[in-house]
Every structure is written in structure tokens, then in C-alpha cells.
Amino acid sequence: MTTFDYAPALESRSIVTIDSSYGHFINGVFVEGKNHFASINPSNEEVLSQISLAGSDDINRAVSAARVAYEATWSKMPGKERGKYLYRIARIMQERAREFAVLETLDNGKPIRESRDVDVPLAAAHFFYHAGWADKLDYVGVGHSPRPHGVAGQIIPWNFPLLMLAWKVAPALAAGNTVVLKPAESTSLTALLFAQVCQQAELPAGVVNIVTGDGSSGALLVNHPGVDKIAFTGSTEVGKAIARAIAPTKKKATLELGGKAANIVFDDAPIDETVEGIVNGIFFNQGHVCCAGSRLLLQENIAEQTIEALKVRMAKIRVGNPLDKNTDLGAINSSEQLGKIQSLSATGDQEGAQRWSPECVLPEKGYWFPPTIFTGVTQAHRIAREEIFGPVLSVLTFRTPAEAIEKANNTPYGLSAGIWSEKGSRILWAAQQLRAGVIWANTFNKFEPASPFGGYKESGWGREGGRHGLAAYLTSDENGDN
Amino acid sequence: MSDRLEVKKTYKLFIGGAFPRSESGRTYEVFGADGAFIANPSLASRKDLRDAVVSARGAQSGWASATAYNRGQILYRIAEMLEGRAEQFANEISSLDGVTHEEALKEVHSAIDQWVWYAGWSDKLSSIAGSTNPVSGPFYNFTIPEPMGVIGAIAPESKGLLGLVNAIAPIVVSGNTTIVLASTRSPLPAITFAEVLATSDLPHGVINILTGEKSELAPWFASHMDINGLDISGVTEPSAIADIKIAGADNLKRIHSFEASVTPQRILAFMEAKTIWHPIGI
Numbered sequence: 001m002t003t004f005d006y007a008p009a010l011e012s013r014s015i016v017t018i019d020s021s022y023g024h025f026i027n028g029v030f031v032e033g034k035n036h037f038a039s040i041n042p043s044n045e046e047v048l049s050q051i052s053l054a055g056s057d058d059i060n061r062a063v064s065a066a067r068v069a070y071e072a073t074w075s076k077m078p079g080k081e082r083g084k085y086l087y088r089i090a091r092i093m094q095e096r097a098r099e100f101a102v103l104e105t106l107d108n109g110k111p112i113r114e115s116r117d118v119d120v121p122l123a124a125a126h127f128f129y130h131a132g133w134a135d136k137l138d139y140v141g142v143g144h145s146p147r148p149h150g151v152a153g154q155i156i157p158w159n160f161p162l163l164m165l166a167w168k169v170a171p172a173l174a175a176g177n178t179v180v181l182k183p184a185e186s187t188s189l190t191a192l193l194f195a196q197v198c199q200q201a202e203l204p205a206g207v208v209n210i211v212t213g214d215g216s217s218g219a220l221l222v223n224h225p226g227v228d229k230i231a232f233t234g235s236t237e238v239g240k241a242i243a244r245a246i247a248p249t250k251k252k253a254t255l256e257l258g259g260k261a262a263n264i265v266f267d268d269a270p271i272d273e274t275v276e277g278i279v280n281g282i283f284f285n286q287g288h289v290c291c292a293g294s295r296l297l298l299q300e301n302i303a304e305q306t307i308e309a310l311k312v313r314m315a316k317i318r319v320g321n322p323l324d325k326n327t328d329l330g331a332i333n334s335s336e337q338l339g340k341i342q343s344l345s346a347t348g349d350q351e352g353a354q355r356w357s358p359e360c361v362l363p364e365k366g367y368w369f370p371p372t373i374f375t376g377v378t379q380a381h382r383i384a385r386e387e388i389f390g391p392v393l394s395v396l397t398f399r400t401p402a403e404a405i406e407k408a409n410n411t412p413y414g415l416s417a418g419i420w421s422e423k424g425s426r427i428l429w430a431a432q433q434l435r436a437g438v439i440w441a442n443t444f445n446k447f448e449p450a451s452p453f454g455g456y457k458e459s460g461w462g463r464e465g466g467r468h469g470l471a472a473y474l475t476s477d478e479n480g481d482n
Numbered sequence: 483m484s485d486r487l488e489v490k491k492t493y494k495l496f497i498g499g500a501f502p503r504s505e506s507g508r509t510y511e512v513f514g515a516d517g518a519f520i521a522n523p524s525l526a527s528r529k530d531l532r533d534a535v536v537s538a539r540g541a542q543s544g545w546a547s548a549t550a551y552n553r554g555q556i557l558y559r560i561a562e563m564l565e566g567r568a569e570q571f572a573n574e575i576s577s578l579d580g581v582t583h584e585e586a587l588k589e590v591h592s593a594i595d596q597w598v599w600y601a602g603w604s605d606k607l608s609s610i611a612g613s614t615n616p617v618s619g620p621f622y623n624f625t626i627p628e629p630m631g632v633i634g635a636i637a638p639e640s641k642g643l644l645g646l647v648n649a650i651a652p653i654v655v656s657g658n659t660t661i662v663l664a665s666t667r668s669p670l671p672a673i674t675f676a677e678v679l680a681t682s683d684l685p686h687g688v689i690n691i692l693t694g695e696k697s698e699l700a701p702w703f704a705s706h707m708d709i710n711g712l713d714i715s716g717v718t719e720p721s722a723i724a725d726i727k728i729a730g731a732d733n734l735k736r737i738h739s740f741e742a743s744v745t746p747q748r749i750l751a752f753m754e755a756k757t758i759w760h761p762i763g764i
Contacts, residue, residue, distance in 0.1 A: 255734070
């Protein structure tokens with residue numbers, strides 16, 4: 001059969017300038033760092049730059065700068081003026097959107113189509129949205145006379161580096177807090193570019209400080225006595241460690257942690273749209289998504305045909321160079337993460353699930369994993385219980401709606417869930433029964449600044465986005481100590 | 483008075499709508515402000531707590547799915563039942579705490595008024611704490627507050643009735659169920675209050691009341707994996723608070739303590755925001 005293939009459509013990387021090494025961004029200026037480590041392009045293992053590893057001196061300086069900026073400037077500034085800085089930042093991010101997108105794709109390995117159409121525009125939108133809140137804090141709903149916490153220590157993951165920065169920094173600043181942000185070890189570059197945006201926006205020195213490093217740098221930030229509020233996105237394991245670390249202190253925390261979302265397909269679901277939704281649910285961003293629809297629950301009478309249709313669709317997924325505008329599935333972010341995906345997938349084989357991937361040629365260099373589904377999965381299998389955080393879908397079946405809910409809720413997580421059905425009352429019933437913070441009905445993996453995001457149970461504390469997310473950066477006399 | 487001998491009450495626990503003794507068989511002595519012996523309430527054990535959690539979990543989905551109007555009426559009914567027994571509570575409080583009858587009655591009246599205040603929130607919470615969210619795309623997107631599940635509470639030592647009500651009314655109005663540990667020193671109004679609950683159409687298991695030693699039971703509240711959140715307003719020792727938070731991290735319990743008594747924030751602290759998306763199209 002004759003097939004027409006796509007010609008490569010590479011996005012140029014010339015718009016981006018990457019320095020050979022970076023220090024930290026403290027008190028409005030870039031300062032020298034120490035103990036550099038390489039930041040790698042995961043699609044070809046090219047060393048992009050050398051990043052500094054923050055030690056206690058760097059964290060001390062950054063927290064002091066944030067404290068001074070909080071006391072002297074930011075907490076005293078009228079909300080409407082703070083808001084104008086956030087609007088400026090949003091506008092500059094829009095102006096430099098292409099640069100951010102290319103840099104994000106180089107550093108993270110995600111397809112340019114996603115960094116260009118999702119990560120960067122949403123990040124700018126987050127600043128624009130929260131800018132408008134800065135002078136309306138009395139209406140957030142946390143009680144009378146809301147006030148910021150002070151200095152926020154923020155630690156973000158590598159899956160959406162710039163977007164997670166925006167989710168953290170924008171509400172913190174709108175509420176009047178100042179920030180020390182630590183990006184993930186493997187993806188610091190867009191955060192460092194964001195530091196330049198802060199300079200261009202003439203944000204007062206010390207309001208945003210960015211320190212790079214690994215988990216040890218993050219722990220220093222969490223344990224620093226000058227930090228009033230922790231915001232963390234990452235694994236449930238680290239989230240619990242943070243909860244324990246701050247237990248003897250007055251620090252507040254928001255934690256956005258792991259998930260193992262059920263994506264439930266009822267037998268009246270429209271099959272083509274559902275298959276698109278399943279693909280988006282698990283293969284978006286290589287499955288490096290805490291809310292990924294990683295447990296597909298198919299009603300038994302449509303399981304076979306849905307899996308067949310899914311396989312046909314998966315065979316069309318284009319895996320390869322993330323800078324190619326045709327690419328659907330990019331590189332796995334690091335060799336370490338690739339190892340975890342490989343290891344859990346091997347467990348799936350050992351425990352008796354059936355693995356399937358479409359034929360696809362993976363690039364020789366870099367970190368790659370093909371789109372994969374496991375069928376014949378039971379609730380006892382590790383691949384049905386543990387977060388794989390990769391392009392690997394576990395398929396389970398159910399007979400009755402009640403069984404679907406039972407299986408969906410049978411997890412310590414509770415971040416997100418999906419429902420596919422044409423029947424309105426069934427969708428609302430299922431949405432009510434599911435113990436998860438975000439429910440996508442007949443859609444999946446949608447994110448918006450105005451829409452609260454966050455989990456039940458062991459998926460974390462608090463929300464990000466919307467009025468509910470902003471509330472986590474404010475307190476009042478009516479609020480409990482947490 | 484006459485030569486008639488008073489019939490005294492046996493103070494027991496309140497679990498699943500029944501009044502069992504502690505499975506441990508233990509009791510402790512409670513004395514009045516004048517030093518006179520009053521009663522031997524149960525010294526609840528870890529097993530009593532676990533039984534109470536089973537009861538609270540079993541009652542939770544039914545209580546949460548009752549209509550808000552229904553929950554509001556039951557909370558209001560609690561106020562009605564309490565009002566009718568205000569004198570009895572005032573006598574109990576004044577003999578325990580050594581306050582005047584008038585002061586004790588004032589505490590009872592505050593407790594009654596708090597039930598009325600929280601009852602009224604049941605069918606208004608979603609309106610003020612929920613939202614429809616304007617997203618950039620053809621989606622209907624809304625956020626609703628939902629009860630968190632099973633919430634434990636350690637009531638304050640002072641004001642055995644009012645402190646207990648402060649803790650449990652905001653927990654249960656939204657559809658949570660609760661296990662509350664009463665004031666160790668003034669536990670009697672809490673158990674008498676259970677008699678109010680038993681006659682208020684409250685489904686069994688929604689509110690469970692334990693009496694006992696805070697330092698013994700608080701760590702078991704903290705580490706129980708089927709408790710979703712804790713109000714530890716009754717724990718004041720910093721190292722005890724830290725220990726509770728450390729143990730609670732095992733299932734990421736939502737742990738709070740409060741200064742303010744009447745605020746919707748106390749209700750919302752034990753609710754989860756659920757956001758639902760659906761496409762709009764023809």
C-alpha cells in the first residue's frame with residue numbers, strides 16, 4: 001500500500017541563545033554559582049549548558065533577598081501596582097513565546113507542538129489571570145482582611161517546567177508573597193530565561209529569586225527557617241517527606257503530588273472521540289503528567305473494539321525529534337526516568353499483562369520509549385497501582401457502573417479521572433462518585449488558569465488555579481493553622 | 483431534701499449510635515470543681531477508636547448523599563434537643579467546672595446557637611465556596627466543594643460542651659462523619675450531649691464520641707489510615723502537635739487547629755474542591 005509520509009518540519013533553534021553556564025538569580029541579578037552539572041537535551045544527549053547546584057549559602061542569600069523584598073517593597077505595594085507587574089510579565093512571555101517554546105522543547109524533550117500550543121501560552125495566561133486578582137484579594141473568600149504568608153519556597157518538577165513555574169509564581173506574587181523558586185534539576189533553562197523576563201519587566205529586586213539544583217537544594221529550601229510557605233509539585237513520596245519536615249514549624253504547604261487516574265469508558269461512549277481522548281490522556285507529554293489517564297477502564301462489552309481502534313490510532317502516533325512540528329511523542333526527560341518506565345513495564349510483563357506497542361523506529365541517541373499499552377491488567381498489578389509517569393497505559397475492564405467507580409476509587413491517589421459517555425445523568429452521577437479533584441468528562445488533560453487543579457487523598461494538599469488556588473497563598477484570622 | 487437516693491448516670495462512649503463501654507474495660511475518675519467524685523467515664527482505647535472509625539466510614543456516604551436541606555434540618559434538630567435540656571447541661575457544667583449556673587447556661591446557649599448557625603450553612607456552602615470557571619474554550623467548567631470523608635477531632639480541654647460543638651458542627655454539616663475525643667477533664671457534657679444526638683434523627687455513626695486520655699489516643703488518630711483529616715484545636719503542646727503532623731503525613735491528612743469558632747473556614751478546611759469539565763457542542 002502506498003503511504004504518504006510527512007516531510008520533516010523542523011522548528012529553528014536559532015531564536016534561542018543558551019549560555020555555556022548559569023548561576024542563580026538572586027535579588028534581581030544573576031550571581032555566580034558552584035558545583036555545576038550538565039543540562040542535557042534528552043532527545044539527543046547534547047549538553048545544553050552547565051547549571052549551578054545551590055548549597056546553603058545560595059539558599060540563604062535567596063531567602064534573605066526575598067524577605068527584604070517582602071518587608072520593604074512587595075507587601076507594601078498596592079495590589080493594583082503588583083498586578084501591573086504581573087501583566088507586564090504576561091505580555092513579555094507572549095512576546096518571547098517562540099523562544100520559550102524552543103528552549104522548553106530542547107531542555108525537556110517534549111514536542112514543539114505542545115510547548116508552543118500548550119505550555120507557553122498557558123504560562124502567560126496564568127500571569128495574566130492572576131494579575132487581575134492582585135487588587136481584588138478581599139473577594140477571594142478566605143475570610144476578612146486576607147494577607148500573604150511572606151516568603152514562598154517553591155519547588156517544581158521537570159514535566160512542565162515553565163508552566164509549573166507560572167502556576168507557582170503568579171498566584172504567590174498576586175497575593176503579595178515573594179518567591180524563591182527551585183526548578184527541577186534536569187529542566188532549569190526556561191526558569192532562567194524567566195529570570196530575564198523579570199528583569200525586563202523591572203520587577204523589584206528580590207521579589208522573584210531562582211536557585212537551581214537537585215533534591216538537596218530543595219530540601220535546604222524547605223527547611224530554611226525564613227520560608228513561610230512551601231509549594232511543591234512532584235512525587236507523593238517527597239510530598240510526605242516535606243509534610244514531615246515542616247510538621248514542627250508554622251510553615252504552610254500546598255502539595256501537588258502523584259496520581260493514577262482512571263479513564264472510564266461506558267458502552268455508550270462515541271468511540272472515535274473516546275479513542276482520541278484516551279490517546280491524549282496517556283500520551284500527552286510522553287505520559288509525564290501527574291493527572292495522566294493511565295488506568296483505562298473499559299466496559300466489558302466494548303473493550304475489544306475499543307482496544308482495536310486504539311491500536312489503529314496508536315500506530316499513527318509520530319515519535320521522534322521534538323523540534324519537528326509533526327512530532328506527537330517526544331523524548332523521555334532523563335535516563336533515570338527512562339529506567340523507571342522500563343522497569344515498571346518489565347513488571348507488567350512479569351505479572352502476566354500483555355504488552356503491545358506499534359512498530360516505530362526510535363532515534364538511536366537520547367531517551368526514548370514507544371507508546372505502549374498493557375491489556376489483561378488486574379487491580380493487583382503494580383502497573384495498575386503505581387504511577388509509571390511515561391507513555392504506558394494499563395487497560396482494565398468492568399461490567400457495571402458501580403464496579404467502574406469501585407475500581408476507579410481503589411487507589412490512595414485522587415488527582416483526576418475521566419468519564420466517557422453520551423448520557424448526561426450518568427456522567428454527573430459518575431462525577432459525583434469519583435474521589436478526585438479534577439474530573440474530565442468527554443475530554444481529558446485540559447488545564448486553565450481559572451480552573452482549580454489538585455487532588456484528594458494522597459494526591460496532595462490544596463488547589464492551584466482559580467479562586468481556590470489563590471486562596472492557598474493567603475491567610476486570615478478566620479483560617480486554621482495548617 | 484428527702485431520703486430518696488439519686489439515680490446516677492453511667493457515662494459511656496457513643497459509637498455507631500450506641501452507648502458501649504470501652505472494650506478495654508477501663509474507666510477513669512472525674513471529680514467536680516469542689517473535689518467530690520462525680521463519675522467513672524470510659525477510658526477509651528485504640529480499639530475503641532478503630533471501631534468508631536469503621537462506624538464513621540460506614541455512615542459517611544449516606545450522610546454525604548443526604549440532601550443539604552435534610553442535613554440542615556438534622557443539625558437544627560440537635561439545637562432544639564439541646565435547648566430543651568439546657569438546664570441539665572448547665573448543672574453538669576457548673577458542678578464540673580466550678581462556674582456559676584449563669585455562666586454555665588451561657589456556654590450552653592452559645593453551643594445551641596452554634597448548631598443553629600452551622601445548620602444554616604448546609605445548603606449555602608456550595609454557592610459561596612463553589613464556582614463556575616471561565617475557561618478559554620468550549621467547555622463548561624465548575625468547581626464544587628465536597629466533604630472530605632472521615633474527620634477526627636481532639637476537643638479543647640476547656641468548655642467541655644462548647645469546645646466539642648465548635649469542633650464537630652463544622653465537620654459534619656458538609657457531609658463528613660467524625661470521631662471526637664472529648665475534653666479529658668470535662669468529658670461528662672460530651673456524653674450527655676450524645677443523648678441529644680441520639681434523639682435528633684442523626685444517622686448512626688455520623689458523630690462518634692470518645693472519652694479518654696488525649697496523650698494516649700491522639701497519636702492513634704494521627705496514624706489511622708482511614709481518617710482523612712484532623713481538627714487538633716484541643717492539642718496545645720508544640721511537640722505533640724509536631725508528632726501528630728508527622729504521623730499524619732503517612733496518608734497526607736489535612737490537619738488544622740482553629741482560633742475562631744464561628745467561621746465558614748472551619749467547614750471548608752475539611753472539604754475538597756472538585757472541578758468538572760465538559761465540552762460544549764451540538
